[in-house]
Structures are given as C-alpha cells and as structure tokens.
Amino acid sequence: MSSGFLIDMDGVIYRGTELIPGAREIVIRLLDEEIPFTFLTNNSQRSRRDVATKLNRMGIPIEEKHVFTCAMATARFLARQRPRGTAFVIGESGLINALHSNGYSIVDSHADYVVVGEGRTLSFEMVERAVQLILEGARLIATNLDPNCPTSTGTRPGCGAVVALLEKATGVKAFSVGKPSPIMMRAARKELGLEAAETIIIGDTMETDILGGVQMGYKTILVLSGTTSQEDLSKFAYRPDVIIDSIADLLNAPLAELSNTHCSTSSIPAVAT
Ligand SMILES: [Mg+2]
Secondary structure, three states: OOOEEEEEOEOOOEEOOEEOOOHHHHHHHHHHOOOOEEEEEOOOOOOHHHHHHHHHHOOOOOOHHHEEEHHHHHHHHHHHHOOOOEEEEEOOHHHHHHHHHOOOEEOOOOOOEEEEOOOOOOOHHHHHHHHHHHHOOOEEEEOOOOOEEEEOOEEEEOHHHHHHHHHHHHOOOOEEOOOOOHHHHHHHHHHHOOOHHHEEEEEOOHHHHHHHHHHHOOEEEEEOOOOOOHHHHHHOOOOOOEEEOOHHHHOOOOHHHOOOHHHHHHHOOOOOO
16 A cells, blocks of 8 residues: 655654754754655645745755645635635735635625735734624634744644633634644545545644544554653543654654554654653
8 A cells, every 4th residue: 555645844844944854954954755745734824825835945955845734724614615715814925825816805895704814914903803703604714723832932822722712702602613623634645646544644742733634544654853741641532553753763764664553663763752
C-alpha cells in the first residue's frame, strides 16, 4: 500500500523562524520519490501562496499545491453548503481571498455567516457588528478553535479565543472547520487523492493533528519537537500510532510504504513509551 502525508508546520517543520533539523531533507525526499504530501495549517491569515513563499524562504522547495489551510477548507465548505453566500469576516487576507475565490461576497450587513479566523485587525466595533449579525440570524463559523498561537515573541490569542468571546456574547455555539474537524482532515486527504488507510498525519499537537487523524482512521505520528511533551500524553484518552523526537527520525524510514503498520513500527526509532 502506498502512503501520503498531511504535515503540520509549526512545531514539526519550524519553530518560530527556525527550521527544525531534518525537515528540509524529508521534504526533498518526498518530492524526489513523488510521494503525495501537503502542509496542513490551522492558521487562516495567509493564503497558500503566502505559506509556500514563507517555506521557500526557509529553504523548503515546495509549491502552492503543497499547502492546505483552514481558510481554504472553510471557504470550500461554505460554498458547498450555501453557494454564492455572504459573510462578515473577522480575519485577514488568507481567509477573505479564499472566500472570494469560492464565490462569496464580504458584507457588513444581512450576512449568511459570520466567519472568524486568525488576525491582528480585531476591534471592538467588529466584535459588536459580529454579535449583532449573529443575533439577527447569521451562522457563526470558526476557521479553527485553537485557543492561542506560539509566536517568536511569546503567545498570542488564537481564533478560538475570539470565537469564545462571540459565543459568550450571543449564546450561539460556533461550527469549526479546521483541524481536528473531519471536514478539513477529509478535504486535505481528497486533495491528495489518497484513501484513509494510505494517509499519515505528522503533527505536534494532540488536540488537533493527532485527534483529527485518530477520528479519520489515519496513521498518526506525534513529534515531540513542538507543544507536546512525553509527560502530556497521559492526559489524553487517545494515543498516536508512533511517537518520535522530531521529523529527523523519519530520515531513514521507508516513507512510501509507511502506512503499512508493520513497516512503521519496525523502521522508525520511536520514543519508548
Ligand atoms: Mg503544530
């Protein structure tokens, strides 16, 4: 059975502006061996082209087609649910462009949806408008529910924190499309043309990457180079299939056949648990 990869970025490929050792070599192997892969991000701020450029500048030689964002997942989902709809957006260009290119109009009144993503443009006026639109009947959509995001200068509030503010003010619960939602996890797999049994997700966060993979029946590989430590694992009711210190541990693994269970357990220097 062949394999393909959904790969989280922050904590797996880089930390802040630092590339994680081995990441570049793994991506070059995936490209050379023509193994399907996409980078999967819960950050809706950037378009796939912006993300590809950022990775190119870090020395990762990928193209736009190797990026799948929660903004894309959200816009495609809404376009299927309600074609040519309208949205009031709290978010940045990655989300707005994705909605536009999926036939959506961005409006300030009579919105079908209030869509919330990451961003630095939040004002109290926007929150007030969003609350009024939701109370008038607009559906509340979150690109993701991550409570916060690591940055090079510390932690900043994530999309989930802004969504919680709107939920509290309106009494309306948001519907989230990003990881671990099956909507994004399935859309990314289909984009690669893979079956569930062929799909492997590599991530550093139990609540998104690993939970999303477990729910979909994908093979899950947790790296300890990001937000999760070995001690954290006891808090969760689910476990990844494989735990490794970092993506560098996959350098000598047979990537093209890794979805085969026997292969993965015998060929990756997994952390003892
Ligand atoms: Mg991560």
